[in-house]
Amino acid sequence: MTDEPLDDAGLDGTWSDEAEWAEFDGTGSTDEESAPVPKPVLAVVGRPNVGKSTLVNRLLGRREAVVQDVPGVTRDRIAYEALWNGREFTVLDTGGWEPDAKGLQGAVAAQAERAMEAADAVLLVVDARVGATATEEAVARVLRRSKRPVLVAANKVDDQRMASEVHSLWSLGLGEPMPISALHGTGSGDLLDAVLEAFPATPREQTGRGAGPRRVALVGKPNVGKSSLLNRLTGEDRAVVDSVAGTTVDPVDSLVELDGEVWRFVDTAGLRKRVKTASGTEYYASLRTKAAIEAAEVAIVLIDGSEPLTEQDLRVLTMVVEAGRALVIAYNKWDLVDGDRRRQLEKEIDRDLVRVRWAERVNVSALTGRAVAKTAPLLRTALDSWDTRIPTGQLNSWLSDLVAAQPPPVRGGKQPKVLFATQAQSRPPTFVLFTTGFLEAGYRRFLERKLREAFDFTGSPVRISVRVRERRKDKHGRR
Known part of the structure; x- marks a missing residue:
């Protein structure tokens, strides 16, 4: 997730001049949504x-x-x-x-x-x-x-x-x-x-809400309770719910007022298979679920707390993280969880969810409404982390002290140096390190862990990319 180069982002590679880092000066901006016009x-x-x-x-x-x-x-x-x-x-x-x-x-x-x-x-x-x-x-x-x-x-x-x-x-x-x-x-x-x-001259319902609510995707395997949770949040039967797995096919949008704030929730189809192996309706539903995740800012991944974690659960989590979205994990059907199952679930979390320890977690019951109201503060925390931008000066001051105390491991008989760093973007926070040599995956994980400790990126993935400086050629063409 964060220990591999971000080749698809175009950030890993080599650089030949320190002036090149100016394009990553950490001053990027995000486009604000314009106020929506009421539509019939x-x-x-x-x-x-x-x-x-x-x-x-x-x-x-x-x-x-x-x-x-x-x-x-x-x-x-x-x-x-x-x-x-x-x-x-x-x-x-x-x-x-x-x-x-x-x-x-x-x-x-x-x-x-x-x-x-x-x-x-x-x-x-x-x-x-x-x-x-x-x-x-x-x-x-x-x-x-x-x-x-x-x-x-x-x-x-x-x-x-x-x-x-x-x-x-x-x-x-x-x-x-x-x-x-x-x-x-x-x-x-x-x-x-x-x-x-x-159409009438004036639409029946005025839906303009300023800059627009934050977008939340409800995702998970089939029959985990996504539509039930959406109905609990909206206070109405907004999505069709049935005991038959796979009832939801299209993403369903709903404006939900939660903890004094309006959110746009999207209920999605349960993911049984990888998009490449699905067929028919399931194939298109999988495509739309993937698109809903990418269009969202934060995802709530529902996991059935009463059953052991499955490969489907892990696949959905991976999809959210690879999309770079903020994450809240909700263990649903908590009314069915007894003491033995809680202890078993803790072991499963330690074993299978080690790579998303940074995600916010909450135990809920869509059926009884247990702890559903707690999701709003967790969503805000995750989104605050997702939006965070660290000033370049502050980042490099922190990084120089860290590298001095714990330098990168020697690689090929030489120790790479971290020359400077910048945050290339937020949403999710993405950092670029300019170095004299490649940094091992283990050292990148170490840097991510220290970044989280220093700047608190709870609920958001963090990406670290390395750009290795090319050695200059002499007049004979040698490096």
Whole structure:
């Protein structure tokens, strides 16, 4: 994690002139997010497998929503940012809406209903090849009472022969149905124009929050309790929860007020396999989970405290650290942990989590709410460390004293010298050492440990890179 060269960052290598270090003078800055402008919201609803997620991807102009030729792939309500004719708006993709559904499908339908309640306009997607079913007629009755603009998209009109089937959808009483093909893009431009016309002048919900909340990714293996924890934090059934592992497929964004501060939490799909070995829906869900981690500032990795640590747990932790994100480890289901399991877990932590000893840890129960409120202070501590920048003068004064007391080990009969150092960047803190020779991995770990003791980087990874000075050639070309 921190004991290998950062080749991908372009920081390891050689240097020939001390003036070169000026580009790493430690005075870098971070871009502040501008205040978001309120955007209208479009909810895309319909029964399962009518092509909602395919249409969402078409409206966005990019592949975002998970799509597979199996009903019920989308289960939560997922927000995506869209742009058409210079106007920005938010698209809510939802799971299949089946009125009076029970169990998992009932929870999915509830998410669709909540999306409709929060939207400024609703887009009902119908399979033109099937026509209006009893489900669509029931949905139409709800939409007619909603007092929101409603558009009907007759999807899967892939050729002119299907165009005549569209007129039957007038029976829904929601206005003129628009023939489209989400797969081929036919009619999508006209549909987007109609969507913009349907939006009110002022969005229903004002969501601007200054510079924006800090972004937190909830990650972990399947069925570890991520969605349950998100629902506990939000105080509502924000994410679909079921005892079946893998219920969450897309990342789910939620604004959560915790300890007097608003955070943006992202619930992600549980990671079973490496992205390279996953397939189908799981492959795209893994890609989106990886993207959610990279888009976040801090990650809460949930681990089932009642079960032994697994390879999946360690893989998720590695993914977060390699992404350079601040880290909080939450041991969930603590209400199921007895004394014997606690002692066993302590041994597992000492043995398997030695490389993330710096991470903040908390024992929680999403079911009972135990210690959930303690996550906010830990998140702040981790983010403060992640944002920390050490002035170059202070860093070099500390480093010269440390190296004098504990010089690098001899390598190849010569002892390398550490000439000076600078913090190349924060988020995560990355330090570049300019030396006369390569520093062993063990010495880098020693430096990291001392950095943490001196400057307190609790909750954040620390990266150390070495740049070795090239020996100058004499007039005969010898070094």
